[in-house]
Amino acid sequence: MKNLSILPVVGLALLAAGCQSEPSAPAAALGSIDTVALKRAYAGETEGKAVSIYFLRNAAQMQVAITNFGGRVVALQVPGKDGKPTDVVTGYNNLKDYLSQPEAYFGAIIGRYGNRIARGKFQLDGTTYQLAVNNGVNALHGGPKGFHNQVWDASQPDAHTLVLNYISKDGEEGYPGNLSVQVTYRLSEDNQLRIDYEATTDKKTIVNLTNHSYFNLNGDGDSTILDHVLTINADKFTPVDSTLIPTGILQDVKGTPFDFTTAKAIGKDIGASDAQLKNGLGYDHNFVLKPVATAGLREAAVVYSPNTGIQLTVLTTEPAIQFYSGNFLDGTLQGKSGKKYMHRSAFCLETQHYPDAPNQPSFPSTTLEPGKKYQTSTVYAFGKH
Numbered sequence: 001m002k003n004l005s006i007l008p009v010v011g012l013a014l015l016a017a018g019c020q021s022e023p024s025a026p027a028a029a030l031g032s033i034d035t036v037a038l039k040r041a042y043a044g045e046t047e048g049k050a051v052s053i054y055f056l057r058n059a060a061q062m063q064v065a066i067t068n069f070g071g072r073v074v075a076l077q078v079p080g081k082d083g084k085p086t087d088v089v090t091g092y093n094n095l096k097d098y099l100s101q102p103e104a105y106f107g108a109i110i111g112r113y114g115n116r117i118a119r120g121k122f123q124l125d126g127t128t129y130q131l132a133v134n135n136g137v138n139a140l141h142g143g144p145k146g147f148h149n150q151v152w153d154a155s156q157p158d159a160h161t162l163v164l165n166y167i168s169k170d171g172e173e174g175y176p177g178n179l180s181v182q183v184t185y186r187l188s189e190d191n192q193l194r195i196d197y198e199a200t201t202d203k204k205t206i207v208n209l210t211n212h213s214y215f216n217l218n219g220d221g222d223s224t225i226l227d228h229v230l231t232i233n234a235d236k237f238t239p240v241d242s243t244l245i246p247t248g249i250l251q252d253v254k255g256t257p258f259d260f261t262t263a264k265a266i267g268k269d270i271g272a273s274d275a276q277l278k279n280g281l282g283y284d285h286n287f288v289l290k291p292v293a294t295a296g297l298r299e300a301a302v303v304y305s306p307n308t309g310i311q312l313t314v315l316t317t318e319p320a321i322q323f324y325s326g327n328f329l330d331g332t333l334q335g336k337s338g339k340k341y342m343h344r345s346a347f348c349l350e351t352q353h354y355p356d357a358p359n360q361p362s363f364p365s366t367t368l369e370p371g372k373k374y375q376t377s378t379v380y381a382f383g384k385h
Contacts, residue, residue, distance in 0.1 A: 032085070033063045033075055041094035042067050049151035051095055054162050056187040061085055062382065064187055069098060070148040071109035071164045071183055073213045075220075075336065078191060078382040081309030088310060088382075090214040090346045093336050101333055104341075105212040108148035109183055110141045112168060112175050113366070114210040115286070115322060115355035118245045122358035124176065124204050124367065131174035136243055141212070143173035147181070148212070160187045170203060177203030177370075191382040199374040206366045207374045208353045210318075214326065214346035217305035217312060221339035225326060225347045226267025230303045232260035232323060234287035238354060240279050245356050246363075250288055258285065263302070266325060266347065282327035282344065286320050286355055297379060301349050304385035311385040316351035316378040319364050324348040351378040 035055055042053040046069065053074065056064040063085070065075040074092070077085040091106045092098055098106075113131075120131040120139035132143030141148065152164040161184065168179040184196045197209045216222045237258050238246040253259040257269035257277060270282050277283070292298045297315040301323070304311035314321065326344045333341045357363040368374050 033065055033077060033087075035065075038065060038074070038093065041096075042069075044095045046099065046151055051151055052154065054154060054156050056160055056162060056185065056193075058160065058187055058189045058191070060189060060191050062187065062191045062193075064185070064193060066107075066162055066185055067095070067098075068152045068154040068164060069095060070107075070150065071152050071211075072098070072148070073107035073185075073211070076193070076213070078310055079384075081384050086217075086308055086310060087220040087336070088215050088217050088312075090216070090220060090335055090341055103144075103148070104214075104329070104333060105141060105148050107213045108211070109152075109164070109209065110212050110350070111147035111181065111207065111209045112142045112173070112179060113139070113206055113208045114141060114212075114350060114352050115208065116140050116243075116245055118243075118356050118359050120174070122206065124206070124358075127176075129174055129176060138243055138245060139174075142175075145173055147209075152183075161185065175205055177201040177205035179205060179207065179368075181209070183209070193380045193382075194377065195379075196377045197374065199368065200370075200372075201368050202370055204367060204369050206358050207368045208357070208366045209374075209376065210322075210350045210352045211378065212348060212350060213380075214348050215303075215312060216346045217303065217310040218307050219337075221335055221337035221341075221345075223342050223345055224267075226265065226270065226344055227307070228266050228303050228305055228347070229263050230260050230266050230301065230323075231263045232287050232301045232321065233299055234289050234321070235261065236288040238286040238288065238320075239276055240285065240355075242279055244280065244284060246286065246354065246360060248360050248362060253287075258283075258287075260287075260301075260323075266303075270325060270344075280327065283323050283325040284327060286322050286352070288320050288354075289316075289318075297377060300351060303347075303349070306385075309384045311383045312349075313381040313383070314349050314351065314378065315381065317376050318351040318353065318378065320352055320354055322348065322350040322352055322355075324350070351376075 117139040120133040131139040354363040
């Protein structure tokens with residue numbers, strides 16, 4: 001859902017000279033994740049805080065690599081229908097590339113506010129707050145120094161769990177309140193990667209956290225996701241203007257290219273003559289999930305690759321999901337496999353509250369008050385189709 005833009009990285013100590021000479025991990029997309037090479041390639045620091053990489057594994061051949069720089073999912077391997085481990089997320093083999101390449105938010109924790117806020121402004125109790133503007137006239141994904149660009153404190157209590165903590169200070173990127181955030185990644189034995197988000201504040205603020213992993217279930221570096229078959233459990237979506245800010249209307253998907261209520265290939269209608277596809281340069285829209293009678297996780301989307309047989313099911317406690325079809329990938333970024341990330345070669349399914357909700361009274365609130373706890377969970381469950 002993003003335009004690629006160069007982020008100014010100031011005062012960052014990149015990898016030590018000895019680490020820069022180490023090989024990257026070209027095997028990451030082919031077999032077992034090369035933990036030794038990746039640990040060396042991420043042994044650096046930014047703004048005086050150490051960056052590392054952590055690994056989660058289970059007995060079912062699933063492996064996940066996560067760095068505390070932005071809480072980014074760097075690699076995620078699952079077995080396909082032939083049993084071959086396949087890395088299904090985009091990313092880089094070293095910290096240096098995350099710091100120096102145009103920002104695509106690969107695998108990152110997004111905050112304080114995922115998605116866009118119109119003109120970077122909102123009001124709370126009569127006070128207007130001006131956020132960092134980094135996407136045309138709008139604020140996107142918490143600003144250029146959002147959570148994706150921070151070094152999180154990390155602890156790994158066991159082989160299946162990684163706990164990340166970050167304190168976002170009052171005024172950071174324009175947001176009010178000291179926000180204490182904890183994000184926990186857990187890998188189950190049945191190939192589910194669960195992400196639990198928690199946050200508290202000492203001043204009324206807004207929060208909308210998500211993960212920005214890009215997937216290609218054919219394997220990282222494959223040239224297209226248009227052959228993937230997708231279902232989204234949503235009867236409505238939020239149309240956007242030319243700057244990708246919601247108009248405030250909830251539109252029925254029926255009779256439009258946005259109808260994924262029954263499974264269809266992502267590429268089936270992406271080239272249709274449609275004003276919303278024109279605004280998004282493809283799919284880059286918030287889908288409103290069907291209401292459910294009980295609280296807790298609900299199925300939001302299912303997508304599979306006919307080639308590998310790998311299926312991804314997204315479950316969440318959030319009311320919406322952003323489907324982004326990789327429209328701004330243009331071949332300028334080279335990933336782990338040495339291949340360039342081409343146009344629509346990866347997709348995102350970002351669980352969330354609605355974009356620009358602080359400026360849209362009819363949208364579900366994203367306000368967090370002192371004494372309250374923000375809690376939300378999302379599960380990326382992998383299987384075979």
